[in-house]
Amino acid sequence: MRTATPRLALMVALALGAVACSHTPAPSVDPGAPGSEVAVQVQSHHMTDVVISVLHNGVWDRIGTAGAAGVSSFFVPWRLIAGSGTIRLKADPIGEGNVLVSEPLSIRPGELIRWTLESDLERSSIGVF
Numbered sequence: 001m002r003t004a005t006p007r008l009a010l011m012v013a014l015a016l017g018a019v020a021c022s023h024t025p026a027p028s029v030d031p032g033a034p035g036s037e038v039a040v041q042v043q044s045h046h047m048t049d050v051v052i053s054v055l056h057n058g059v060w061d062r063i064g065t066a067g068a069a070g071v072s073s074f075f076v077p078w079r080l081i082a083g084s085g086t087i088r089l090k091a092d093p094i095g096e097g098n099v100l101v102s103e104p105l106s107i108r109p110g111e112l113i114r115w116t117l118e119s120d121l122e123r124s125s126i127g128v129f
Helices: 004-021
Strands: 037-044 050-056 059-066 071-077 086-093 112-117 125-128
Touching: 037 050, 037 059, 037 086, 050 071, 059 071, 086 112
Parallel strands: 037 112
Antiparallel strands: 037 071, 050 059, 050 086, 112 125
16 A cells, blocks of 8 residues: 555656646637727817827728817727737828828737827827737
8 A cells, every 4th residue: 555655746747747847838829708909098288179080900980089178089999900019090180181100000909009199180199008
């Protein structure tokens, strides 16, 4: 019986070591799962309504209109972004010729983009949280 106990202990230790050293792949993002989108919050100090669009994978898609002098929220499904993980936003004031395009933004599902549009669009700011 004495020889069975050390063998059993050795087998348990080897089994635990194998489990501890096993590699589990990183979970992939399910594009349909809750939280698998990116929120875009636009605070507009602009005098007119502004059309907001997103550039993803080389394609511009309109995501909504930010009302004049107000706060608007939009959601971009992760499936639109998943290919590159990088987007740009465009603000196009209705009835005006000037357009503002953001720098490329590297984002992940569940993040929040806050874009403050000033009356002079060139002074606008953007952040990813």
